[in-house]
Amino acid sequence: MVRSTEGERAGVASTLQVPLLRPQSVVIRSIWAERTSYLFILPILLLYVVFSIWPIIQTFHLSFYDAKIIRLGPFVGLKNYASLLNSVGFKQAFGNTIVFTALSILITLVIALVLAVLVNAPRVKFKTFFKVIFFLPVVTSFVAAGYIWKWMYEPSFGVLNTFLALFGIKGPNWLSTIDLALPSMIAVNVWKWIGYFMVILLANLQLIEPEYYEAAAIDGANTLQQFFRITLPLLRVAIGLCVVLGVVNFLRTFALVFVMTQGGPAGRTEVIATFVYKEAFSTGLLRIGFSAAASMVLFALIMIFTIISNRLTIRGE
Amino acid sequence: MRRQTTFVSVLSQVATYGILGTTAFLMAFPFYWMVVTTLKPAAEVYTTEIGLIPSTLTLFMYRKLLSDPQLPVVRFFFNSAIISLGATLVCVVTATLAAYPLSRRKVPGGKLAYFLIIATMMVPGEVVLIGIFMVVNAFNMVNTYQGMIFPLAVNAVTFLIIYNYVLQLPKEMDEAALVDGASIWQVLWHIIIPLAQPAIYSATLLAFLSAWQNFTIPYLLTQSNNMYPLSVGALFTETTLYATMQETLSLSTILTIPTLLVFVLTQRFVFSGITTGAIKG
Numbered sequence: 001m002v003r004s005t006e007g008e009r010a011g012v013a014s015t016l017q018v019p020l021l022r023p024q025s026v027v028i029r030s031i032w033a034e035r036t037s038y039l040f041i042l043p044i045l046l047l048y049v050v051f052s053i054w055p056i057i058q059t060f061h062l063s064f065y066d067a068k069i070i071r072l073g074p075f076v077g078l079k080n081y082a083s084l085l086n087s088v089g090f091k092q093a094f095g096n097t098i099v100f101t102a103l104s105i106l107i108t109l110v111i112a113l114v115l116a117v118l119v120n121a122p123r124v125k126f127k128t129f130f131k132v133i134f135f136l137p138v139v140t141s142f143v144a145a146g147y148i149w150k151w152m153y154e155p156s157f158g159v160l161n162t163f164l165a166l167f168g169i170k171g172p173n174w175l176s177t178i179d180l181a182l183p184s185m186i187a188v189n190v191w192k193w194i195g196y197f198m199v200i201l202l203a204n205l206q207l208i209e210p211e212y213y214e215a216a217a218i219d220g221a222n223t224l225q226q227f228f229r230i231t232l233p234l235l236r237v238a239i240g241l242c243v244v245l246g247v248v249n250f251l252r253t254f255a256l257v258f259v260m261t262q263g264g265p266a267g268r269t270e271v272i273a274t275f276v277y278k279e280a281f282s283t284g285l286l287r288i289g290f291s292a293a294a295s296m297v298l299f300a301l302i303m304i305f306t307i308i309s310n311r312l313t314i315r316g317e
Numbered sequence: 318m319r320r321q322t323t324f325v326s327v328l329s330q331v332a333t334y335g336i337l338g339t340t341a342f343l344m345a346f347p348f349y350w351m352v353v354t355t356l357k358p359a360a361e362v363y364t365t366e367i368g369l370i371p372s373t374l375t376l377f378m379y380r381k382l383l384s385d386p387q388l389p390v391v392r393f394f395f396n397s398a399i400i401s402l403g404a405t406l407v408c409v410v411t412a413t414l415a416a417y418p419l420s421r422r423k424v425p426g427g428k429l430a431y432f433l434i435i436a437t438m439m440v441p442g443e444v445v446l447i448g449i450f451m452v453v454n455a456f457n458m459v460n461t462y463q464g465m466i467f468p469l470a471v472n473a474v475t476f477l478i479i480y481n482y483v484l485q486l487p488k489e490m491d492e493a494a495l496v497d498g499a500s501i502w503q504v505l506w507h508i509i510i511p512l513a514q515p516a517i518y519s520a521t522l523l524a525f526l527s528a529w530q531n532f533t534i535p536y537l538l539t540q541s542n543n544m545y546p547l548s549v550g551a552l553f554t555e556t557t558l559y560a561t562m563q564e565t566l567s568l569s570t571i572l573t574i575p576t577l578l579v580f581v582l583t584q585r586f587v588f589s590g591i592t593t594g595a596i597k598g
Contacts, residue, residue, distance in 0.1 A: 027425060030423070031425050031426075034418070034422065034423075034424045036418075036500070037418035037422055037501060038418075038424070040414040040417065040501070041414070041418055041427070043410075043414060043415070044411035044412060044414065044415040044434060044476065045415075045430055045433065047407065047411055047467060047470060047471060048433060048434055048437050048471050048473070049433065050452060051449065051452060051467050051468045051470075051471050052437040052440050052445070052468075052471045053433060053436070053437065054448070054452055055440070055445040055449045056440050056444070056445050056448055058445075058447075058448040058451050059445050059448040062447060062448075062451075111340075114336075115336075118337055119337065121333060123330065124333060124334075124337070128584070130337055130341060131584075132580075132581065133341045133344055133345050134340070134341070134344055135587075136344065136345060136348060137344060139526050139530070139576045139580040139587075140530070140573050140576065140577070141530040141531075141532065141547075141572050141573065141576070142530065142532060143532050143548040143549075143551050143552060143569065143572060144351070144548075144551070144569035144570075144573045145347075147351075147551065147555075147562075147566055147569045148347045148348070148350065149347065150562075151351070151354065151566060152347065152350060154562070156365065157362070157363050157364060157365065159350060159367060162365055162367045163367060165365065166367070191343075191347070194344070195344070196591070199588055199591055199592065200591065200592065203588075203591075248438065248439065248441065249441075252441045252442075252443035252444055254443045254532070254533050255532035255533060255548070258536075258552065259551075259552060259555075273443040273444070273446070273533075276446055276447070277537075280446065280447050288447060291447060292447050292448075295444055295446065295448075298443075298444050299439070299440065299444045299445075302439050302441075303439055306439055
């Protein structure tokens with residue numbers, strides 16, 4: 001670090017010789033010494049601030065105005081947030097989003113955990129094969145995933161109902177039945193994410209020293225006890241990471257709804273992100289300020305749950 | 318006693334492979350079903366028979382799609398490629414440049430820059446639909462490639478992968494070079510980038526896979542079908558052109574194959590990218 005040591009040395013020397021020199025000049029020198037570094041950091045900062053941080057500030061700002069498309073309109077304080085509380089559509093979307101996220105995380109986590117433990121078992125062969133197969137849905141677009149499943153769920157020709165018919169069961173209309181639409185979508189989401197969770201859990205399982213299990217086996221602990229006493233506690237951080245991933249990715253669900261149900265039947269699969277899109281761009285009302293407020297609720301949810309799950313698991317370590 | 322344990326262990330082996338095999342079948346079946354549906358004659362698709370194995374295979378659907386003047390499928394594919402490759406390039410170059418000074422040099426304000434980059438993980442596109450539309454509109458970039466490439470290039474996970482990898486490289490090499498009078502640029506180009514190649518490769522793959530799959534950003538920012546990528550094109554086909562399920566699934570197949578292929582060929586790097594992010598981050 002030629003330049004910075006020069007800078008530091010010069011800084012130290014000058015403070016020694018001129019005691020009145022303000023300490024800020026040392027800071028300025030160390031900043032100047034790193035000028036090339038700033039040049040390297042600048043592009044990513046510009047990109048992320050302009051296309052991610054600035055949009056959220058903009059959304060936050062708009063949420064206090066009665067904004068229509070490009071006109072800012074009058075400042076209305078918290079009125080948009082109050083209207084959200086009175087909006088039946090928003091409350092339904094909010095509830096659906098929470099149920100969708102919570103159930104998706106729970107089910108995906110349990111299945112992924114079982115699969116990771118099984119694949120990790122010492123005598124299991126074809127580990128890579130299983131990992132690759134389980135991961136295929138992860139690298140599939142939600143649009144394609146949505147259409148594949150929409151076709152499989154199709155009531156008269158879909159493979160699911162024709163399969164059930166073999167046993168004399170008349171399958172329901174999965175995506176149009178009030179109480180089945182959301183669970184059917186959760187199933188697709190679980191299918192899409194199992195592989196991701198499983199790969200993370202497996203990588204962390206492989207870090208656990210086999211001596212722990214050997215010692216436990218000598219003490220007479222059976223497989224189930226070993227799982228709950230050794231495996232699960234040591235996977236706490238990895239499980240926490242999966243929960244955070246689930247929170248960030250499931251709360252923002254968008255494409256799946258547009259492709260599979262458009263929010264129906266009777267709003268049973270509407271989520272916050274699709275509610276925002278419809279209110280802002282496709283109902284013709286163009287209630288930008290109102291839907292910006294709904295976006296902020298979604299952002300607050302993501303932030304709060306990310307921080308909570310971080311505190312509970314990763315920090316607690 | 319010994320015979321009993323072997324019996325139990327054989328049983329547990331069978332159960333293990335049984336569960337894994339069944340799950341693998343359930344995970345992979347939807348892909349088989351999608352592809353097979355697009356290759357069947359229509360009469361075998363819209364029927365209450367299950368028909369796991371089609372009697373004949375035909376490329377009729379794909380020929381029909383490619384010759385449909387209302388549906389520029391080749392253009393969709395081309396758009397997908399430009400958008401996702403462009404986003405990948407911008408994403409990986411900016412991340413690599415910043416990862417070196419932020420992880421290994423004492424840059425005043427570096428912590429703040431790192432925090433801002435990581436904070437964007439909590440602001441996915443779906444959360445700031447309106448804000449992104451406003452910003453891109455302000456730059457007059459709605460319905461352009463660059464208008465989609467920049468928002469899609471924001472991908473803090475790829476930055477973290479490179480950052481974490483560079484962070485744990487041995488300090489001796491670049492410090493020795495700096496003492497010998499090498500510039501920061503030379504250290505990055507001749508030492509850090511060659512050493513961080515596996516991480517850069519993983520980050521590139523993950524950036525490409527996520528940009529190619531994205532639906533929200535192009536759905537929000539395109540206004541004419543000559544700018545649609547495949548993901549938006551598939552929805553357009555179904556909702557505007559009232560295409561049959563077979564046509565929509567054929568587009569979905571074209572949308573799916575590139576990422577599946579890239580993943581299967583490079584799975585080692587995809588997994589290592591995900592787990593380095595996962596174990597450290």
